[in-house]
Amino acid sequence: MKARLRPDLAVIADSVTPGASLLDVGCGDGALMAALRDEKGCDARGMELDPANVAACVAKGLSVIQGDADKDLAFYPDKSVDYAILSQTLQTTMRPDKVLEELLRIGAKAFVSFPNFAHWRGRLSLLWNGRMPVTRLLPVPWYETPNIHHLTINDFRALLSERAITVDGQWFLSGGSRCSASAANFRAEHAVFLLSRG
């Protein structure tokens, strides 16, 4: 499962309980949903903004709704799935805090993964060039990136503590390897959090 999936998705796929129900918000072409359905027998549903991606999901036999995380999560009932998943999408939403609250309303638990803007390569790029970083992690220039709310791991931790959200798991990825929670804000390219409302 890991070999085929993006690293943050592989972390999520490994951690989901077999047979669980889940809603993948911003599910892209449905790779995670398909893996969880096929290999863990999960009841996977998805939401995706791009119609071509939705069509690709439907072609895989997945149940995906074309929708916008900022607007359309309101229509899902409370605690209707075991996991609400938001992978690499938080930073593209209009109001990441409200989307996060919605995830924890809909799911008993929520997986959230995002690129860490405070990774050292980005910091150096900004420091030396004085321009918005264009790196392996953030390859798109500022004027056409879908990432409208860049955040760091420490920013996210601060939001969790402010909203009294419980961290049930955290994973920090740099290239193919993991790094520790203490060094994560400097060394991790991606963070994955498993959250719940205590």
Added chain:
Amino acid sequence: MSEAPILDESQVLELADPLPLDGGQSLSGVRIAYETHGTLNAAKDNAVLICHALTGDHHVVSNHPRTGKPGWWVRMVGPGKPIDTDRFHVICANVIGSCMGSTGPASPAPDGKPWGMRFPVITIRDMVRGHVALLDALGIARLHAVVGGSMGGMQALSLAADFPERTAAALVIASTARHSAQNIAFHEVGRQAIMADPDWHEGDYYAVGETGGKGPEKGLAVARMAAHITYLSEEGLTTKFGRRLQDREAKTFGFDADFQIESYLRYQGLSFTGRFDANSYLYITRAMDYFDLAEEHGGRLANAFARSKARFCLVSFDTDWLYPTAESRNVVHALNAAGLPVSFVELSAPFGHDSFLLDVPALDRVVEGFL
């Protein structure tokens, strides 16, 4: 992929029992015209019911008997096509109230004369009751899927809601769970055009027809013209016709069809009268106007699907202003609230409501993938 024309004769089922109707009456001696393609497997679980739109019929792939034109969904249904007749046993039935072989206002009433306006007002659910009676006769307990665009989508929703054990999936294209005021308004214009035609004779024009009269052809043509506008997008009309003149260099300062769009609509209206019964048009548009799936289930659309276990897929088109995307989303939200597996996509296509019948490759992929 075989492109040879499919020559299966359409078949007619005569229902043994009277068909109960939402209006409180029941209809005896109901005939249902249908055609089937592909082989029903031994488990009888590969049947796909295709529901047609307002002026459609069961000739989904076979040539239309009156116009000789190919079936209305040949691009979607056939061997190797998205609704693959090598995999599925495809059934398409003419709705009751229509004039293409199933019992409707032009059919003989028990007194031997055409029903005319004595035909009971029917609903979308009544049409679906007819389909279910056909499935019973064919020995099909549960469909692999029910598929429909426009009014066909209403039937698909109604079947999934009211006969939840009869289908494992529903594919609803360019449709809605209820007719809006605007939808009803356009239909009323069409009906009034028919009923204002002196040749309508309160719907009793069939005998007149035999003695030379033609029924309310002018009214029916106007109804078709008005409706046809709602099937197209403004963008599509502009691209196809713009303000271009028809076979002339300058305006005539008269009321001929100067503009291409006028000529096109007149042709659409006129050719329609040769293939459709005006009273059927009245009855079927009425059934669509009466359609409100939420109202039938205590005012809450999610309740309509409470007993369903089916998979759903809804598709809308960005240029469809007859049943816009918001209508599909309304259904999707209800299905979500009911906890059912549902997919939804708004496809981009320039053709307005009619996109579901036309060349939209993205639709093919969604249909094939979902089934």
